[in-house]
Amino acid sequence: MSTSVDWDGVFADTPRSAYVPAVVWGSDDARIDRDKDPEAWADAVAADAPLVTQMDDGMPDGNLIPTSSSSQPSLVRLMLEQLDVASDHHILEIGTGTGWSTALLSAALTGGRLTSVEVDPLVAIQAHESLRAADPMPTLIVGDGLHGYKEGAPYDRLIATMAVRNVPYAWVEQVRPEGVILTPWGTAYHNSGLLRLVVAGDGTASGRFVGNVNFMWARSQRPRFEARRFVGDVIADPSACRVRHTATDPRPLQEEHADFAIGLRLPDVEQRTFFGSGAHAGEFTTWYADGESWASVDYVPDAASFEVNEGGPRDLWREIEAAYQAWRARGEPRREQHGVTVTGDGQWTWHAGSRGRVDCGSSNPWKASWNVSSM
Structure with missing residues (x-):
């Protein structure tokens, strides 16, 4: 018989410190070594904050791009x-990471079973060592979790600990009807959604969407420019551009829910914002690019209009303005009023509002027939 989980007891009996490696990175990429500064390490682990546990996929001499982490405990x-776990559920976890969330789930499943998949072999080895004391011991798999793990299907619940842009249909196929899929979700433009899907018959x-989260991407679904220098690399020659001015203040467009909604309509566009300092404090420039077209908008306090620079065939800033106005016309819905539907043919986003449910995302949804490894 199913019983609910006492999460207070599970967290009390499963301390985070047993699963965090000796070297982590805190805020501002500050490196914290337990052997050199045990007090700082203990304070960092005890804090309700995320900790980076791997940079640059574990490769030396990288650009200090975070690639694995121990998530914020409250999150x-x-x-x-x-996830709405019962003690006898069969659960698939995508992204073992440090193994802490794996251990928490394992402790909760007194009558069920847990399978956890990790794509990085080195991360998986470390998690396996940390999980030796777990009871019951979960099944640990090294592989691409975007394919799920059909050998253990069907599952009552599936939880991912990395963000996806496209929900793999394999996940839907491997979860029972009325089962739950919980995953961080985002677009290249904006990554902040915690998506809760229920599988239908x-x-x-x-x-x-049920919350605001910001997780590292599934490795094969990372945005194209994530590790690249935006200006001078992705945008090779910013001086070759069209120049105009806009009366649209760029600040409201960067508000959390507006930014999320714009990203639904421009999921292939990436953005970076650079802030001024000193005499230019309070100013900023946001750059947008899709690989062929780009735009930038300069914000200056108290300005009557704002300079826009653009290059390439698309008029990206006008598209962004149009997406923002479409969101406003829908009543400025919050992220949590939006949702996603996944079928064997693809996925699409929608908004549930006063006029019912209406599609509100890109007109070109991904197709499930795409090869996952090529995304």
């Missing part, structure tokens, strides 16, 4: 509660 708790899954 881990939120996600486990949203017809082989589809649908659900709304």
Whole structure:
């Protein structure tokens, strides 16, 4: 018989410190070594804050791009509660990471079973060592979690600990009808959604966003320019551009829910914002690019209009303005009023508002027939 989980007890009995490696990076990429400064390490682990546990996929001499982490404890708790776990569930976890969330789930499943998949072999080895004391011991798999793990299917619950832009249909196929899929989700433009899907008997899954999270991307779904220098590399020659001015203040467009909604309509566009300092404090420039076209907008306090520079065939700033106005016309809905539906043919985003449910995302949804490894 299913019983609910006492998460207070599970967290008390499963301390984070047993699963965090000796070297981590805190805020501002500050490196914290337990052997050199045990007090600083202990303070960092005890804090309700995320800790980076790997840079640059474990490769030396990289650009200090975070690629694995121990998530913020309060966020881990939120996600486990949203998963709605019963003690006899069969659960698939995508992204073992340090093994802490794996250990929490394992402790909760007194009558069920847990399978956890990790794509990085070195991360998986470390997690396996940390999980030796777990009871019951979960099944640990090294592989691409975007394919799920069909050998253990069907599952009652699936939880991912990395962000996806495209929900793999394999996940839907491997979860029972009425089962739950919980995953961070975003676009190249904006990454902040915690998506909770419920699988239907017809082989589809649908659900709304239930929170604000920002997770590292699944490795094969990373935005194209994530590790590249935006200006001078992605945008090779910013001086070759069209120049105009706009009366649209760029600040409201960067508000959390507006930015999310714009990203639904421009999911292939990436952005970076650079802030001024000294005499230019309070100013900023935001750059947008899709690989062929780009735009930048300069914000200056108290200006009557704002300079826009653009290059390439698309008029990106006008597209961004149009997406923002479309969001305003829908009543400025919050992220949590939006949802995603996944079928064997693709996925699309929608908004549930006063006029019912309406599609509001890109007109070119991904197709499930795409090769996952090529995304």
